[in-house]
Amino acid sequence: MTVHSPPEVTEKNNLDFPEFLEKKLQACDDELFKPRKNGKPLVIGSVTPGAGAIMLQSNDYLNIASHPFIREAQLKVLQKAGNEPVMSAVFLHEGSDKYFFEQEMAEFAGFESSILCQSGWAANVGLIQVIADQSTPIYIDFFTHMSLWEGVKISGATPYAFRHNDPVHLERLINERGQGIILLDSLYSTNGDIAPLVDIIDIANRYDCISVVDESHSLGTHGLHGAGLVASLGLTDKVHFITASLAKAFAGRAGIIICSNKFARYYPYMAFPAIFSSALLSYEIAGLRATLEVIKKDDFRRIKLEENAEFFRDGLRRLGYNISSQSQVVALEGGLESDTELLRDALEERGVFGSVFMSPATPKTRSLMRFSVHSGLEKSELQKVLDVCAVIRDEIGMWNWKSTRRKKSE
Secondary structure, three states: OOOOOOOOOOOOOOOOOOOHHHHHHHHHHHHHHHOOOOOOOOOOOOOOEEEOOOOOOOOOOOOOOOOHHHHHHHHHHHHOOOOOOOHHHHEEEEEEEEHHHHHHHHHHHHHOOEEEEEHHHHHHHHHHHHHHHOOOEEEEOOOOHHHHHHHHHHOOEEEEEEEEOOOHHHHHHHHHHHHOEEEEEEOOOOOOEOOHHHHHHHHHHHOOOEEEOOOOOOOOOOHHHHEEEEEEEEOOOOEEEEEEEEEOOOOOOOOEEEOHHHHHHHHHHHOHHHHHOOOOOOOHHHHHHHHHHHHHHOOHHHHHHHHHHHHHHHHHHHOOOOOOOOOOOEEEEEEEHHHHHHHHHHHOOOEEEEEOOOOOOOOOOOEEEEEEEOOOOHHHHHHHHHHHHHHHHHHOOOOOOOOHHHHHOO
């Protein structure tokens, strides 16, 4: 019997990078790491959450990520599954698990069809890549999701940004540039305010423009049984496309494009994310189907979410914070990154953890701390956060923030 010696241990790969990459990495270090007290990017604090910490970072707005019905649906498929093929969705036929979930999502939102994607990012990038080209003017709200901006870039179209939630400015741009595509969020993920959907969709239809509404932060949380803001406002027959990340209220890892039958027929063969990425697996789809059942049935979660969000918003406003939120997404706008760093540290030292938003998610001078309220929080926990926000106002210089001064001047 031949005994083979173990291979010699070699040093790990430590190749030098060319100068062009070293420059990019150094620029990142200079901009994100070195200016911070803890030597880490602004989004990373110095404190690790301990027992009793209040976490306001999760997008699981309905508090269903650990729901036993959803877990059981996934486990059931995993336990009986054989050697499932891993492949692009273009090879899947009608009658697949993916197909049935797409039909259920379309019916849920009041549309003919839908297309399940690997993520909300893939949904937005793929959709804009298909519907736009270099000759297409695209009118996009300044605060719309970065994935839509990236889709515009990939399509080669020219973006024309309109002022946030400003239908008058949008209409002026359309009069100047002509028929095109209008992109907006229904509920904005930075400040938590809601778009004037009725006015913007009216403009889209009067000028025969395509409309794309990203409902990532309102699908599941708003409207009858969670069908979204477009449905709640009676706009389902007036909007061309709804997109959404299913990593928010659906607490999964997927995206969706809700659309007409006609478009759904062509999309899988035109969109690069659909062609060149593998489809979701059966157990993931089983989880999403179970999640949809929970979302439609559990209206009490939406009621609790709305009550929690209103209680929290009102409390912050009484403390003098200038917030524009109309939803479960609530942001404190420190403005300068140094102000937001101070805010983050003051909160985390007292056991409160939110999410820092900075460039490129926001303009450089409008960094903020975002709190994501969910239905699993008790009023006592939210009151604790409000008490902390009251105590730290002077320490963080809240009275001198630009957002506070704007409120005083209104």
